[in-house]
Amino acid sequence: xxxxxxxxxxxxxxxxxxxxxxxxxxxxxxxxxxxxxxxxxxxxxxxxxxxxxxxxxxxxxxxxxxxxxxxxxxxxxxxxxxxxxxxxxx
Numbered sequence: 001x002x003x004x005x006x007x008x009x010x011x012x013x014x015x016x017x018x019x020x021x022x023x024x025x026x027x028x029x030x031x032x033x034x035x036x037x038x039x040x041x042x043x044x045x046x047x048x049x050x051x052x053x054x055x056x057x058x059x060x061x062x063x064x065x066x067x068x069x070x071x072x073x074x075x076x077x078x079x080x081x082x083x084x085x086x087x088x089x090x
Contacts, residue, residue, distance in 0.1 A: 010029075010030065011027040011028060011029060012027070012029070013025050013026075013027060013028075014028060029051070032050060032051055033049075034047075035049070037072075037073055037074035037077055038072055038073060038077075039073060039074075040076070040077055042074045042077075043074075044065075044071060044074055045065075045075075046065040046071075068082075
């Protein structure tokens with residue numbers, strides 16, 4: 001019987017044939033999903049993909065992009081928002 005941590009489906013399973021001819025299971029963590037724009041759902045560029053543990057080891061400049069709403073809105077949505085705010089302020 002495998003350990004309890006391997007019984008859940010949070011890990012991907014890969015069946016591998018070893019030199020003895022036996023088939024064994026190798027467990028691997030699933031990849032995390034990409035970050036997406038809050039308005040249009042497009043993939044965000046410059047935002048790394050990883051588990052919270054992996055992201056926590058990165059510096060602040062590696063985690064996000066340095067512009068308003070960086071890591072929250074894509075560049076196109078931000079541009080539309082800034083133009084709308086400028087027009088509303090006139």
